[in-house]
Amino acid sequence: MTTVPLFDCRDAWVDTLVELAESDDRIVAVVNDSVGSSKLGPFQDRFPDRLINVGIAEQDMVGVGAGLANGGKVAFVSAAACFLTARAMEQIKVDAAYSNNHMVLVGQSPGMAYGELGPTHHSIEDLAWLRAIPGLTVIVPSDPEETAQAVRWAAQHDGPVFLRVSRMGVPAVNPDGYTFVPGRAVTLREGNDVTIIATGTVVTRALDAARLLEQDGIDARVLSMPTIKPLDHDAVLAAARDTGGIVTVEEALTSGLGGAVAETVVRHAPVPMRFVGVSDAFAPTGSIGWLLDHFGINAEGVAEAARELVAR
Template identity: 85%
Template sequence: MTATAEKKLHDCRDAWVETLVELGQADPRIVAVVNDSVGSSKLGPFQSEFPERLINVGIAEQDMVGVGAGLANGGKIPFVSAASCFLTARAMEQIKVDAAYSEHHMVLVGQSPGMAYGELGPTHHSIEDLAWLRAIPNLTVVVPSDPEETRQAVRWAAQHDGPVFIRVSRMGVPDVNPAGYEFAPGKAVTLREGSDVTLIATGTVVSRALDAAELLASRGVSARVLSMPTISPLDKDAILAAAAETKGIVTVEEALTSGLGGAVAELVVQHQPVPMRFVGVTGFAPTGEVGWLLDHFGISATGIAEAASEIVGA
């Protein structure tokens, strides 16, 4: 049994909606826009308290982002919520133009990302989103790793004067951030010190990177673990320090490796070249339970440790 399996797991959507209700109580400008996904977005409590402040556009993701932009232009603070696979794939032009290019204060909430809809197959996997979104200027891309980071990211996005994308997990995750943790965009969190190799992880798989570090420690390998809550902007200083101070970097994500992995590689190759390995999804993901899918792609303590061992020769 892994260390993660022994810990209590949380659905980050609960933290997201609790925080949105709190924000709505304090600020009448807060509104929610959904694509017939009140249930899967867990927006029932928000709808019950503020029925006039929830706009359901139906299965029309492009319209949903456009409506959100219009509300932002009218002085509201819209949280535009939908399954990440549909929000990003269907409404990419609107995210690019209506949200990012127009620099509207609006929050795009990608629900149940990665392979959380495992049994529904490739059409519902959202594994391309990080690679797509990090290429869009002006857009802050946040991937919380646990409920507390989700709460803080939602609060930060509500006051940030610009477009934000938040990837909210439905896959159960343990608490990983330390007591007193404060979210800041562009700032990594050092969850474990290490001098041999660095594991940089984001979102749901941060806990698996921590498990891998434990496994590596049992083999005499000291692994630094960095949690990277924002893909854009990146914490360049933390990444370059890791490249300079350890023998190499392993990136870990529940997405195509061109997301976090590509972003880190682009930085490292220009300023501090170092051996790297990429742990994530490669190609279309098949149908299956999310835990099985993660293991299938080596996004596990064993798979991450093996990638790190290739760098250090252990």
């Protein structure tokens, strides 16, 4: 078996931001002493005046981003997702979303990427919290190419965006020639027995699960959902009607992607569902790899959930 290369999506994030900033002087980065964790060193070297470091002050950081938007700048406010979202939630709600400011909130190392550092440093609540906020686009890229395209899209989109950028190594999962479109799911595998809808870092695990299911004679459809908001309602409903059962997979509380999909399914095409992710729990101590296995956010866990649906 050949080794599949894994990528840290932060590299795609910073390379794209520097590339954009070369020709778009509106672009500014705002950080909370998070240059290193955001891999923004190259940006700081190239555009020292356009990197504003407010120190460890997340409410100030997001407010500053909104003020920059008022001045015609496009602020990429980049910090560990756990601190950015939880500490500055009211600023995200009011200064970014309610104010409809063009600014990009970049949640770095989300989910359980910080592993052993524990639940204080995990950001598994972000998708559930942020999808509740009107007008906020919530993007969860699954690989480097999608990350790069999402950064480019967010730089041009005249509104507030939350962008989850992972550090956990992921393979390229999207097809050649892929184009990121908010609100459009990507069909990575056709199938009519059951549908697996995954987002972000764990899309690759959904594909692994589909291969396991194939050995059982189960033909699973795999959708990658790059935006939790807007959600691709059409793809979700087609999956419900065509396959009769949906498993959602996320490195987050299941009230994120899972909740969003369930709301659509229940309203328009009720089918049985299973939710793979973290359900109402703070994680125990463990590495990211160990934690994903612990919560069953892996190929076998996803496959088992799918088998339950098919067996009904």
